[in-house]
Every structure is written in C-alpha cells, then in structure tokens.
Amino acid sequence: MIFRQLFDSVSGTYSYLLASRAGGEALILDPVLEKADRYCQLLRELDLRLVKAVDTHLHADHVTGLGELRDRTQCITIMGEQSKADVVSMRVSDGDKVTIEGLCLDVMYTPGHTDDSYSYLMGDRVFTGDTLLIRGTGRTDFQNGSSRAQYESIFNRLLKLPDETLVFPAHDYKGDTVSTIGEERRYNPRLQVRSVDEYIELMANLKLPNPKMMDVAVPANMHVGLHQEELAKQGLALCARDAIASLGRPDILLVDLRETSERAKHGTISGALHAPYPGIAESLKPGGMLREVAAATGRRVVFFCAFGERSAMAVTAAKNAGLANTAHIEGGLDAWKKIGGPVVHE
Structure with a gap:
C-alpha cells in the first residue's frame, strides 16, 4: 500500500x-x-x-x-x-x-x-x-x-x-x-x-x-461547487422537471454515473445505463462503451449522478472527447426525487 x-x-x-x-x-x-x-x-x-x-x-x-x-x-x-x-x-x-x-x-x-x-x-x-x-x-x-x-x-x-x-x-x-x-x-x-x-x-x-x-x-x-448554471446556459443541462418529462423518449439515453452502492441505497431511473464515473474517460474514447452506443443509436446521452457534480464533469469530458450530443440532469437524482421523479430499486 x-x-x-x-x-x-x-x-x-x-x-x-x-x-x-x-x-x-x-x-x-x-x-x-x-x-x-x-x-x-x-x-x-x-x-x-x-x-x-x-x-x-x-x-x-x-x-x-x-x-x-x-x-x-x-x-x-x-x-x-x-x-x-x-x-x-x-x-x-x-x-x-x-x-x-x-x-x-x-x-x-x-x-x-x-x-x-x-x-x-x-x-x-x-x-x-x-x-x-x-x-x-x-x-x-x-x-x-x-x-x-x-x-x-x-x-x-x-x-x-x-x-x-x-x-x-x-x-x-x-x-x-x-x-x-x-x-x-x-x-x-x-x-x-x-x-x-x-x-x-x-x-x-x-x-x-x-x-x-x-x-x-x-x-x-x-461554496466551491461547480457552476452548473453555465452548462444550462449552453443548452447542456436539463432541469429535473424537463428530465422527468423526457423519460421514455427513444432519442435520449440516460446514463447513471453513480457507484453500485449508491444505486442500491437510493435507487435509479428506469432504463438508465450504468457507467460509473471513474471509468468515464475510457468509456468516451474511440471504441469505448458510451461512445459506441451513442454512435450506433444516435441518441443524446444525458448523464446524471447524485447532485449534478459528476454529471457536469462528464459533459465537459464528453465535449473534450469529441462527443457533442450530451447533457446532464441539473442537480442530479437529488433534484429529480425532490419533485417526485420516479425511481426504481434494482
């Protein structure tokens, strides 16, 4: 060690x-x-x-x-x-x-x-x-x-x-x-x-x-958190209410960046793909899972995490990797649940 x-x-x-x-x-x-x-x-x-x-x-x-x-x-x-x-x-x-x-x-x-x-x-x-x-x-x-x-x-x-x-x-x-x-x-x-x-x-x-x-x-x-409102101004964020309204849309791929223990404890959003944040860089590279899925389906990747910090970083990482059609849920699952968004426990 x-x-x-x-x-x-x-x-x-x-x-x-x-x-x-x-x-x-x-x-x-x-x-x-x-x-x-x-x-x-x-x-x-x-x-x-x-x-x-x-x-x-x-x-x-x-x-x-x-x-x-x-x-x-x-x-x-x-x-x-x-x-x-x-x-x-x-x-x-x-x-x-x-x-x-x-x-x-x-x-x-x-x-x-x-x-x-x-x-x-x-x-x-x-x-x-x-x-x-x-x-x-x-x-x-x-x-x-x-x-x-x-x-x-x-x-x-x-x-x-x-x-x-x-x-x-x-x-x-x-x-x-x-x-x-x-x-x-x-x-x-x-x-x-x-x-x-x-x-x-x-x-x-x-x-x-x-x-x-x-x-x-x-x-x-x-007060040293990421300024998620900047992503919203760039059209790269969905507020929780809009995210709930888009649930089930075939052109959107929800990606849960949280760890397995968080999902077990707090639930997740139905249909979301699980891609833990620590592996995001590999997943966005050519040949990586997220990049291949996005390319194959043409769906917009919408990241979410617990509070929006990891998902905001993931949007930036995707942009830097050349994957432009992404966004995140502002405020994360916390904001989603606060306004009654449905969650499932796997």
Whole structure:
C-alpha cells in the first residue's frame, strides 16, 4: 500500500494520500487548497490517478482543496450527508464504504466537533478528522458542535476499536504524527473523565479563541461547487422537471454515473445505463462503451449522478472527447426525487 501523511504548517493540517499500488487509483483525505501543487506533483511522481477526495468535516481553519483537485483531476469529492458544502459530488452516511481500487474505508459518523464530522476506518488505522486528536479532542463550540455528541462519538465508537488501531487525525499543533486508540484511552487528558457531564463541563471551560481563518474558510468551503448554471446556459443541462418529462423518449439515453452502492441505497431511473464515473474517460474514447452506443443509436446521452457534480464533469469530458450530443440532469437524482421523479430499486 502507498500511504503518505502530508502536513500544512500554516493550519496544522494533516492530509493523507492512499493507494494500493503504483499506477493505480488514489484517494486523498482533508486536502488543503494551498498544497494542491504539492499533491499533484506527488501524484505524478508516484504514477497515481486521483479518483476521490474526502473532507472529514467542514473545516474552519483552512480552505479545502476539494474544489481545486476536482478541477485539476476530475476526481469525485466526498463529504458526509449532513454537510452544507456545495462541492460534494458524493455524500456518505454511517456504515457506508468509500472504495478505490484495492482499498476500502468504512464510514463512521462521529459528530461533536461539528455536526458533519466523520471518521474513516481502514484496516489497522482510523482517520479521525478533528473528532479525536493526539492527546486532545476537537473543540465543540461552533458549527453546531456538541460536547455530548462528541463524547458519544469518542467513547462509544472510536474507543471501541482495538487498542492497537493507529490514530491519524486531521490536525496536530505539537508535532505528533500518529497515536493509537490504546494510547489515547490511557494518556489523552480530555478522556480521563468519569461521565458525559464531566466531559461537557471540561469542554465548556476551554475558552479557546476562534480560528484565525474561520470567517474566511467556512464561507469559502461552503461554496466551491461547480457552476452548473453555465452548462444550462449552453443548452447542456436539463432541469429535473424537463428530465422527468423526457423519460421514455427513444432519442435520449440516460446514463447513471453513480457507484453500485449508491444505486442500491437510493435507487435509479428506469432504463438508465450504468457507467460509473471513474471509468468515464475510457468509456468516451474511440471504441469505448458510451461512445459506441451513442454512435450506433444516435441518441443524446444525458448523464446524471447524485447532485449534478459528476454529471457536469462528464459533459465537459464528453465535449473534450469529441462527443457533442450530451447533457446532464441539473442537480442530479437529488433534484429529480425532490419533485417526485420516479425511481426504481434494482
């Protein structure tokens, strides 16, 4: 396995690059905007293709690199379903799995620092975001934080993992790089409490100043999504209502870009062809499945995904590949379902 822990000294943020092999798919956790050049350089050096970028929560102390990496690599951006950030093209919930070639991360909802805080468990290690830090815990006094919820997340979820589980947090300010669940249980001063009430009292008396970047980072991190209205202006988008009205038309080919797990959980549109987004480039090449189907049938390819991010990127990719007769459903299946569009479960 390829594993790199990367550090941003300005915000004290750790980002993590994961892959199963050289030449394969890669995933990055908690990227920082200012480090995007470094991430892309490392991807080239290690011969990796970034397919997924994940934020453990909406950060308040730095601007996320999710949008920049999406624009540079066309990767899928991932956050928890509670997140208010518009950059997200895939939203996960507790018990889901985030997969790339050869690797699988189990999704754990661990609120408390914020209401959209998640941890990701991968074999012998857990990426805890700001929920559990090395000899500390994330503050709980803004962004719908809750000391009670954090206590539950730590004591009833994370500390239930085996003692030898490696702990990789999203931040550290003292120079520590890794810990274990067992170490934190024994030596983390904030975990030496006898009850949830004692923990709540401890967290209420920290009296920490707000992060220096908070007023800039939080609004910026909420609004870095693709501007889908630009595709609409170019006639390359269908609003959900028009898409529903076109259902069953013989001149349109609906293409579902979501992963199999998303389709199983949320359903799909009847008659849609399944072509997961990570393989879109191959599918659009001469001889590729989508290109051949479009050429053979003359149908207009209409992409859709969960929220319209992946499908917007697919329209651009198709245009660049010389396949002009495409569009996407603006807002994705989320918009489709909100106005009563029919879905089927396969």
